[in-house]
Amino acid sequence: MSRSSSYQEANARERLQQLFDPDSFEEFLPPSERVVSPHLGQLNAPVAFDDGVAVGRAKLDGVSVYTAAQEGGFMGGAVGEVHGAKLVGLLRRAVRDHVAAVVLLVESGGVRLHEANAGLIAVSEVMRALLDTRAAGIPVIVLVGGSNGAFGGMGIVSRCANVVVMSEEGRLAMSGPEVIETASGVEEFDSRDRALVWRTSGGKHRYLMGDCQRIVADDIAAFRAATRDTLAALTGAPAELTLEALEAEQQMLDERITRFGSLIDPADIWTAMQIPDAANVPMLDVDSFIAVADQHRMGA
Template identity: 60%
Template sequence: MSSWSEATARQRIAGLLDAGSFIEFLPPERRAVSPHLRELGQPAAFDDGVAVGRGTLDGQTVLIAAQEGAFMGGAVGEVHGAKITGLLERARTERPAAVLLLLESGGVRLHEANAGLIAVSEIMRAVLALRAAGVPVIVLNGGRYGVFGGMGITTCLCDTLIMSEEARLGLSGPEVIETTMGVEEFDAADRALVWRVTGGKNRTILGEATLVADSIDAFRAALVAAMQPKPLTLETLEAEHATLGNRLDRFGDMEDAVDIWAAMGIDNPQRLPLLDTDAFLQAVKGAGA
């Protein structure tokens, strides 16, 4: 079983799709590099940190993007963002079975901050347009750097999120909160706390994610079962509004995720971080988010 978190973006694509089926758009030899990084004297990757293309998954055509966390933390710059937006727009005409976003990103790349922020906004609009067209957009989040900032928002705009326990999802990273608000607000060095807040288990308990083990095979298996579009309508959003309102009322003022898990009626909630994926899913079955 090969690990998702230890794989590079390209290894994830190769492991997920049917063997040999991946065709890359704007591949590295086209050298779509960031001129802004060059201008600041920073190394600039040939693919600007994201690979995009088409392939098949169990014979079904999918479009796919994979961010490389090892390059600048997967941060979004002008070229990087435009590649993802272009892929999402392409899906509106090609209508693949799904668009797979293999995300790993700290958010906006500060070296080209304005361009990155606008690029994230364009990705968000393109995801929403694609959902309106009925093509499912699925996020796979299992990288070491997690998914934060604007890509954290983008993740929650998509139809489905598949996530490993070790992965993280949030808006502001714990280090940023600690630096800005003080260690009393968020102790970023407390790894167990960071994972209770941002990790795959808490996101699964809240109903935001489907939890899988840290293996490419596990992500693939979960994907095959998840390729249905979930329409966004006034009615579905009113239901989502009720769910989020309930969460805010019940859990918005709780000090720790463990308190939330207890309030949901999960027995011995403090043991949840120690359980493996299967035991965890068994333990939280039927809990009321």
């Protein structure tokens, strides 16, 4: 697949330009404004004039949405004070302007350690702003397909959205593989075992577990189609997070622990879900996988 069509290989602005209607993306606080982190320079660390995230408005088949794309090429898309403030400002402006939806192209390893507490506070403010956006009746759609995945605080932010769309190559989790290995040892999780990493946090497993609602091929056009279809499905549907939805989510998590809590490898979970030829799941193309998965996935 060429760089121009692969979602994983594209950078943030390439994704924005191809995901939405041609030339419709209008950036708020573009790099020319040079709004940079106030912390990185003090540590002699490199800065980016957009602080690793592009925010703005765009159109999807003529429908106006607000959007943000994290740049995985700058500090792994990690969130610092300015980076987080741009996301919060976008979400608050979406509420003010009452747009049709917010689409977040998430690619982040979590909080930027260089900024410590400022980054942690920023992520918490993004979560609150996202839930405020949903409470205002505006759905939030998250796309995950970049090389850095969606981990840490941005992994939590992603799961606060109405819908998560992933590719098989995308990854979604709270703690990254290296963090787990550092905290609990290689016996607990070998971060160098790339097959294990993708079995555990990759799009296929997340789809089977009910953590993402759509899975697509690693192709920007596929992400565009899924976003368009998701937006159409959400139109007129309740966007806010309700107590009933939280209780249903908790029930699903309780069921997961009961059914799979003693299993070590995701492949064992797939077998327990009675997926035919479970060991072959990583080799299935997206369409074949969906045909099998939709008969067995959590919440189906």
